[in-house]
Amino acid sequence: MDVRLLEATDDPERVICTGARNDYSAPFVGDQSFAETMATIDGETIEDKKCTLIGRLLDHGHFGPFEHPQATFAIEGVSRSCMAQLTRHRHVSFDVQSMRYVAFDEVDPEDVREGAMVVTPPSATDPDWVGRNQRGGGVDEETVEQRETVFRESVTSSVESYQELLDLGMAPEDARFVLPIGTEVNIVMSMNARMLMHVADMRAAADSQWEIRQLTEQVLDLAAEWCPITFAYYDEHLKGRKNRLAP
Numbered sequence: 001m002d003v004r005l006l007e008a009t010d011d012p013e014r015v016i017c018t019g020a021r022n023d024y025s026a027p028f029v030g031d032q033s034f035a036e037t038m039a040t041i042d043g044e045t046i047e048d049k050k051c052t053l054i055g056r057l058l059d060h061g062h063f064g065p066f067e068h069p070q071a072t073f074a075i076e077g078v079s080r081s082c083m084a085q086l087t088r089h090r091h092v093s094f095d096v097q098s099m100r101y102v103a104f105d106e107v108d109p110e111d112v113r114e115g116a117m118v119v120t121p122p123s124a125t126d127p128d129w130v131g132r133n134q135r136g137g138g139v140d141e142e143t144v145e146q147r148e149t150v151f152r153e154s155v156t157s158s159v160e161s162y163q164e165l166l167d168l169g170m171a172p173e174d175a176r177f178v179l180p181i182g183t184e185v186n187i188v189m190s191m192n193a194r195m196l197m198h199v200a201d202m203r204a205a206a207d208s209q210w211e212i213r214q215l216t217e218q219v220l221d222l223a224a225e226w227c228p229i230t231f232a233y234y235d236e237h238l239k240g241r242k243n244r245l246a247p
């Protein structure tokens with residue numbers, strides 16, 4: 001899995017603060033400098049003032065201003081299972097790599113056996129991995145070797161069948177029906193900062209699945225560089241609560 005920040009609102013926290021100050025300002029924020037807009041907020045420097053205001057907004061649940069800045073991420077190589085979870089979020093915009101117009105006819109099934117094209121869940125190779133909804137704890141080496149064999153045989157044979165169907169003239173949109181739900185997909189997604197916190201509330205939580213949790217943690221790392229005050233506050237004070245941003 002690889003996640004990159006493609007595009008994002010410049011100076012997002014200035015936008016957040018300007019939006020919020022507009023709500024309580026008699027003068028028109030469009031006619032003011034940012035320093036004038038922030039004049040009555042506590043803090044020595046403009047950065048201090050941004051910290052004060054953003055912390056207050058998040059603390060009080062005044063989340064609207066966080067809907068102004070928007071970020072676009074490119075995601076490479078998550079499973080279609082993870083995609084199904086991610087695309088449930090209705091305020092996120094997506095472009096998803098097509099299996100109608102992209103055929104995986106060049107992939108060598110032996111590479112699939114080694115981990116190409118289909119995401120390998122940790123429980124297929126790690127005897128100590130315990131999934132949240134799994135009965136019992138870890139397993140012995142022999143059991144995990146059997147799991148890995150079954151998993152790798154199954155995904156390799158699916159890709160072989162897929163390619164055989166393509167060779168028999170079946171359209172990729174139909175041949176794909178035999179591919180596993182772990183088949184990798186690339187996604188471009190855009191969302192605003194409020195939605196990013198909401199997705200993180202749900203998908204960085206301990207009860208979400210390992211793959212979407214890893215994805216969300218990577219998105220959060222990028223968000224922390226893009227919108228640092230907001231996501232530092234989120235990390236310190238809000239992360240781990242149960243879905244409070246959009247009850």
Ligand SMILES: Cc1cc2nc3c(=O)[nH]c(=O)nc-3n(C[C@H](O)[C@H](O)[C@H](O)COP(=O)(O)OP(=O)(O)OC[C@H]3O[C@@H](n4cnc5c(N)ncnc54)[C@H](O)[C@@H]3O)c2cc1C
Nearest residue numbers: 088089090091092198199202203205207208209243246247
């Ligand atoms: C651990 C976990 C397990 C899950 N298991 C399942 C499962 O087994 N089966 C399954 O189908 N789904 C499952 N889901 C998905 C879950 O039910 C949500 O559909 C998904 O997380 C989208 O989040 P959301 O409901 O907050 O909506 P989003 O689309 O992210 O919308 C954000 C917020 O906007 C508001 N909103 C959006 N649309 C509406 C609307 N139409 N009406 C009212 N308010 C709205 C809500 O406040 C919502 O929280 C699971 C999610 C998690 C995190």
